[in-house]
Amino acid sequence: MIHWREGTVCEVTTTWPGVHQTRVELTAPLPGREDGDRVISAIAYTDIVGTPAAGNRVLVNVSALARRLGTGGFGLIVALPENLPADPPPQPGHMVKDRYAPLQTMVLGVDDQESEHHAAIRDTASLSGLPVVVADLHSALPAILAGIRVTAPEARVAYVMTDGAALPLPFSRSVAELRERGWLAATISVGQAYGGDYEAVTIHSALLAAAEVARADVVIVSQGPGNLGTGTPYGFTGMMVADHLNAAAFLGGLPIAVARMSNADARGRHYGISHHTLTAVGKAANPGCLVPLPDLTQLSDEEVTAAIGADGADPRAVIETVDSQLPELARHDVAWVDPRGLLGELQQVPVRLSTMGRGLSEDPVSFIAAAAAGTCAAGRLA
Template structure:
């Protein structure tokens, strides 16, 4: 169950449209989801969920401001037709973007296993109509993603969408297919889909967040979208299950009955993809390491600089090449 504490906000450290980071009276740092509880001010007494710090989590290892005591913060009133984060005390009312489409023909969709790969793809393809759809397999609030905020500031994101219980995108979608349909209606046909920050793995074959990709990819393919999976691979990951091609990718492909496109660098083995019933696409990788080095902050994957992992960059670069429609 959650752990709670009551502290006072002593300083606003950082603020953007939908998130604040604040220093608390115990010298710790917490984040505030402004579209959930409103904006805090210095001097506010707040109830803080401390569980993530107590458990020493990774990406999500920060205090969360749960409530402002005395309702001293400024809160906007929202109206909408659907509820996300349903049945939690923080459930929020939102308006979905709906489409009358009955298929997804014309959509070119690339699935990524890790959130950091979205930034690598965006920095590499530099498309004015680049769309990112965030699923609810990891973090639910898009506001938590510093990468998304950075990509927006750099002009590398055309539009964002959040599907399922995830919220905070410019397009709120009921599910992944309806989100892709809404993006198509808005003129965005090249779409990257991935979870938000905080991918969960358990050191078991089936126990990881991104396995949801299998069902999403099969559904989108059945509805007429052109779908590919970005291969997660590494030469610097010390864990055998993720060194080389990650077992996550192989498990996702094994669980996906509909054949998917799997971009890989020219010259890399493709037999394993064929054996799993999918379509290898050998492409010349875009220069991911060069592009991500130009981002304002160091792009890391699992705590390591992505640009220092040549194998990872090569596979991501091939996926980026596929997304822009070049063989």
């Protein structure tokens, strides 16, 4: 199940909060590449395995590289056998994340009995209409924030990262940068995911923490990087979008579903409104969610050309397809959002916009749709 390799750190190439990215020379080549370069890129989660330095011997999980998987493209440093970190000091908390896996870690949960916030989470019964924006893909996060800032630039936004994909929140460089820039007020990691400003057992307690502890005006919920799909109707991690929308509604929040859209995905099932949204939101989520959709007819030739260039992919190309898909969202409340100005705002996002390997100019409707959801959420603030 795991491809193991030993190696030596050549250098630390870059760092961001909680992560050191390194170049590691392996003692044995990757499977099937006996004549290939043995130097790989590998990341270490410093809170878990310690801080690597040049010359350190390391144990590395290279399974993703061995299988040539696209997400990440890294080896994962599992241990620094000769440079183990010191034991953590005594501290409260008994919430175990990544439970019963070799790198399980213990944290203080916001809903833990030992937490100063325990009473607030225990005694809060409602989100009182708090907008909860739920996305399938992690890549939607910066675009949603851009949309929020168009209408409510001072809004406090909390990000809840669920455990459908990456478990360590520090893996997301986008979140680190958005947090540093002040675009995010707080982060909360849920379930087996860990590494947020706050930790929570369930999506329900995470949403309550966003409201009562982080004092968020808007909450964004998505899995971390690394969406998984199987080509079967329900075998994709985005199905949990339905659970998150249902949780928001159950707690008295305003459930807002981000439509996963594309005008460039070569796979027909993702063109227009993705079948992931039509399934998770259209079929599995309880009726009555708010589904913002960009009114792409409002975009002018001049705006499209200025934002994505004359040779870019015109986001209006999907209009007829989207119109034909609307009946599949009939159980919910579709809100049409004027997208004029959003392309310009998306160009100002401080992190790289990329979804399934495509940027803003290659698949603009993907990011316009996410930004439209953010604009819609901000418009519901008192």
